[in-house]
Amino acid sequence: MSIRLDVVQHQRHKFWNANIHYHFLVLASLPADATRVLDVGCGDGILAAELADAGIPHVVGLDVDQPVLHRARARHAGKAVEWMQGNVLDVAFESESFDAVVSVASLHHMDAAEALACFARLTRPGGTVAIVGLAANAWSDLPLAAVGLILRQVLGVVRGQWNHSAPTCWPPPLTYGEMKALSARVLPDVRYERHWLGRYSLIWRKPL
């Protein structure tokens, strides 16, 4: 089975925001033979639905917030997603039971060290942890933050900003620098990238 990224690309025009903008990084990081993927903090379920549309047979959309999960289920009725309510740190998933654990704009809601260790535990050897996240700005981050703010405003107008309805947490507890250092400690050899629209990404392949 191969992952149908082209199907998802065609739907990209429907919703746009700075988080959705980076879904392609998550989708592109999946193992080619992925069949079980966990989306942590799925919110309105846009990414979970994209994963299902891309042909992943078993997608779990997990969120601790029941109302947003309810909206996700209704919005994506008919999609092959198992919607599940729970705190990822408490849910009794079997270790190494997912080909990929993904999470967008949600890691800053949790204790990042604990959550990254949990995502790594749930991922099978050779599988992927893929995260798009938000972080706080240190003074040295402010010029890039200003550019990001302007780009988000412009793209929001050009692409048509879609606002999610999930719970938010602001400000994020860790700065970009702290997140980079912490992720390297918990996920050795993780690929950390800072992006223009005020997001970072973490892509980690679990060693075989």
Ligand SMILES: C[S@@+](CC[C@H](N)C(=O)[O-])C[C@H]1O[C@@H](n2cnc3c(N)ncnc32)[C@H](O)[C@@H]1O
């Ligand atoms: C800002 S929203 C992002 C939602 C979605 N991923 C998106 O990109 O629009 C963060 C989500 O993480 C969920 N969340 C926070 N802590 C969680 C936890 N420990 N386990 C599962 N979900 C959690 C919140 O309920 C919220 O829906």
